[in-house]
Amino acid sequence: MSTRSSGLSGLTSARQVGRLAPVRRASTVDLIADRLREAVVDGSLPPGAALGEAELAFQLGVSRGPLREAMQRLTAEGLLVIPRRRGLAVRTMTPEDVRDIHWLRARIEPELGRRILARPLAERKTVLAELGTEVKRMQRALKKDDARALGDAYLDFHRGLAAWGGSIRLARMMATLLIETRLCTFSMYEHFEVAVDLVPEHAAFVDALAAEDAERFTALMRAHLDAEVRRLLSEPETAKEDDADRLLAETPDEPQPLDRLDLPEGI
Amino acid sequence: MSTRSSGLSGLTSARQVGRLAPVRRASTVDLIADRLREAVVDGSLPPGAALGEAELAFQLGVSRGPLREAMQRLTAEGLLVIPRRRGLAVRTMTPEDVRDIHWLRARIEPELGRRILARPLAERKTVLAELGTEVKRMQRALKKDDARALGDAYLDFHRGLAAWGGSIRLARMMATLLIETRLCTFSMYEHFEVAVDLVPEHAAFVDALAAEDAERFTALMRAHLDAEVRRLLSEPETAKEDDADRLLAETPDEPQPLDRLDLPEGI
DNA sequence: TATTGTAAGTTTGTCGACAATACGATGATC
DNA sequence: GATCATCGTATTGTCGACAAACTTACAATA
Numbered sequence: 001m002s003t004r005s006s007g008l009s010g011l012t013s014a015r016q017v018g019r020l021a022p023v024r025r026a027s028t029v030d031l032i033a034d035r036l037r038e039a040v041v042d043g044s045l046p047p048g049a050a051l052g053e054a055e056l057a058f059q060l061g062v063s064r065g066p067l068r069e070a071m072q073r074l075t076a077e078g079l080l081v082i083p084r085r086r087g088l089a090v091r092t093m094t095p096e097d098v099r100d101i102h103w104l105r106a107r108i109e110p111e112l113g114r115r116i117l118a119r120p121l122a123e124r125k126t127v128l129a130e131l132g133t134e135v136k137r138m139q140r141a142l143k144k145d146d147a148r149a150l151g152d153a154y155l156d157f158h159r160g161l162a163a164w165g166g167s168i169r170l171a172r173m174m175a176t177l178l179i180e181t182r183l184c185t186f187s188m189y190e191h192f193e194v195a196v197d198l199v200p201e202h203a204a205f206v207d208a209l210a211a212e213d214a215e216r217f218t219a220l221m222r223a224h225l226d227a228e229v230r231r232l233l234s235e236p237e238t239a240k241e242d243d244a245d246r247l248l249a250e251t252p253d254e255p256q257p258l259d260r261l262d263l264p265e266g267i
Numbered sequence: 268m269s270t271r272s273s274g275l276s277g278l279t280s281a282r283q284v285g286r287l288a289p290v291r292r293a294s295t296v297d298l299i300a301d302r303l304r305e306a307v308v309d310g311s312l313p314p315g316a317a318l319g320e321a322e323l324a325f326q327l328g329v330s331r332g333p334l335r336e337a338m339q340r341l342t343a344e345g346l347l348v349i350p351r352r353r354g355l356a357v358r359t360m361t362p363e364d365v366r367d368i369h370w371l372r373a374r375i376e377p378e379l380g381r382r383i384l385a386r387p388l389a390e391r392k393t394v395l396a397e398l399g400t401e402v403k404r405m406q407r408a409l410k411k412d413d414a415r416a417l418g419d420a421y422l423d424f425h426r427g428l429a430a431w432g433g434s435i436r437l438a439r440m441m442a443t444l445l446i447e448t449r450l451c452t453f454s455m456y457e458h459f460e461v462a463v464d465l466v467p468e469h470a471a472f473v474d475a476l477a478a479e480d481a482e483r484f485t486a487l488m489r490a491h492l493d494a495e496v497r498r499l500l501s502e503p504e505t506a507k508e509d510d511a512d513r514l515l516a517e518t519p520d521e522p523q524p525l526d527r528l529d530l531p532e533g534i
Numbered sequence: 535t536a537t538t539g540t541a542a543g544t545t546t547g548t549c550g551a552c553a554a555t556a557c558g559a560t561g562a563t564c
Numbered sequence: 565g566a567t568c569a570t571c572g573t574a575t576t577g578t579c580g581a582c583a584a585a586c587t588t589a590c591a592a593t594a
Contacts, residue, residue, distance in 0.1 A: 027349075027351060027547085028547075028548080029339060029547095052574090052575065052576090053575085053576075054574095054575075054576090062548085062549095063548055063549045063550080064549085064550095064576090065332065065335075065547080065548060065549070066547080066548070066549095068332075068336055068576095068577090069335055069336050069339040070339070072296060072336045072337070072339045072340045072343075073339045073340065073342065073343040074343075075340065076339075076340040076341075076343035076344055077343055078436065078439075082294075084294060084555095084556090084576085084577095085554095085555065085556055085557090085575075085576055085577080086556085086557095086575090086576085087575075087576080096434070097436070100433075100434040100435075100436050100437065101436070103434075103437075104375075104436070104437060104440070107374040107375055107378065108371075108374055111374065166367075167363070167367040167370075168367075169345065169364070169367050169368070169371070170367065170370075170371060172345075173371070173440070294577085295577075295578080296577095319544090319545070319546090320545085320546075321545075321546090329578085329579095330578060330579045330580080331546090331579085331580095332577085332578060332579070332580095333577080333578070333579095335546095335547090351546085351547095351585095351586090352545070352546055352547080352584095352585060352586050352587090353545090353546085353586080353587090354545075354546080
């Protein structure tokens with residue numbers, strides 16, 4: 001408060017001086033949720049992984065209370081499933097989920113090019129630079145045959161797209177969808193697989209934006225998402241079938257199609 | 268398990284007999300979350316309402332633990348905001364939120380007609396019947412000048428659309444968006460207002476579906492969403508400015524545009 | 535008179551503990 | 565030999581309590 005009223009000069013209005021970035025202390029729950037999300041993204045909590053909350057809480061150095069709160073948040077995002085009295089588990093994605101997620105992405109992402117191009121020139125330049133950086137990261141990862149790094153750059157590329165092309169709400173939604181996409185990768189393939197096409201596809205995105213060609217961007221994105229679904233579903237037979245997985249995956253004849261999502265009953 | 272293997276006859280395959288609806292006991296957290304969502308939808312927790320968690324927990328007859336977990340879930344859905352050390356509060360929607368929400372809805376809902384029409388005939392009939400019922404509810408509500416009931420029927424109509432036209436994930440997402448739409452109404456207008464156009468607009472949706480005209484449905488939905496944004500934003504000056512509201516609404520010069528959402532940092 | 539400093543009160547954030555429940559193993563019976 | 569029942573264990577779901585932090589009110593000083 002004291003800082004607020006201390007104007008540097010009589011000319012700057014008090015209002016302007018007051019424009020400070022708000023202090024943003026993340027709550028413990030935020031921290032835990034971030035950490036869990038991170039663990040899901042980088043694979044240290046693979047789909048189907050069942051971990052007791054006491055153990056998890058100990059690892060994170062917090063009590064079970066905040067951990068449970070964070071779990072609820074991730075559950076609402078669809079990343080975790082909480083079967084009653086069976087701890088927490090990372091969601092296992094099914095081929096149906098893959099189609100579903102990509103259908104949603106296909107509604108949103110193709111439009112983002114148009115919205116980015118509608119921004120002022122200075123911002124557009126920033127966006128292009130940022131996206132270009134991610135593409136370079138992807139290239140480097142590809143050379144090193146590092147599928148993990150490639151996936152990370154992929155995530156950041158699309159996150160950037162959503163952040164610049166949309167609102168906070170959209171960015172949040174896309175962030176969740178992207179993590180779910182990553183989960184699809186984990187759920188569908190036993191190991192990561194370097195998709196060679198990915199880099200040129202994304203370079204083309206940047207090109208289209210640089211050329212201010214929204215139509216081309218849209219078409220490219222549609223094609224990319226289609227290709228990704230095909231990539232993911234091309235080997236549906238190799239889906240993991242570990243014991244840990246079975247813990248939550250629906251039984252072969254899926255008796256509880258609704259229960260799996262543990263959805264908040266908002267419907 | 269025992270029930271599963273008890274076949275009634277040798278002719279019915281064990282598989283068929285086993286197809287029982289899973290027992291779905293809602294956890295306490297589910298119950299609380301539903302109750303809170305309900306309260307937000309029906310307006311008993313108006314935007315900006317600040318309620319202590321001790322008080323709330325007492326009212327709901329539960330301890331603070333589960334209540335806090337439910338709050339985290341609603342927070343992830345964007346319905347609640349949890350300013351640190353200030354209890355929970357229902358989100359106050361801004362004109363920007365209105366545009367944002369409807370932009371997202373406009374990506375999804377127009378497509379739903381096509382997806383519903385792709386379903387088998389028997390299901391299509393069910394959908395039409397259901398949607399028709401909701402339209403009748405809207406008509407009745409309009410006659411009685413009951414804006415609340417009209418809004419409820421509106422919600423159920425679109426919920427049905429999402430439930431039949433999409434996946435579980437999409438339905439869940441739409442459910443949240445619809446509740447947020449309702450919150451927009453609360454945030455924008457002092458009182459409910461009966462929108463006369465709403466009923467014919469929705470009757471037209473049903474007509475288009477009955478005629479199996481996906482294109483018309485798409486166009487109608489786009490027009491409807493456009494109109495709704497205009498309706499909501501036509502009187503941006505009459506936005507509520509109660510004291511309770513101020514508690515969370517950004518200050519006039521919005522110093523913390525990011526903080527307001529209390530987003531899970533997934534970006 | 536306005537502003538700042540102080541103190542009290544209230545609320546949240548976190549933790550530990552208890553009890554209920556589901557699961558697994560072992561033993562008994564048909 | 566297989567199936568069912570019972571017991572023990574481990575884990576969750578819930579609650580109560582403590583401590584820290586924020587807000588508000590009041591008083592003192594410039």
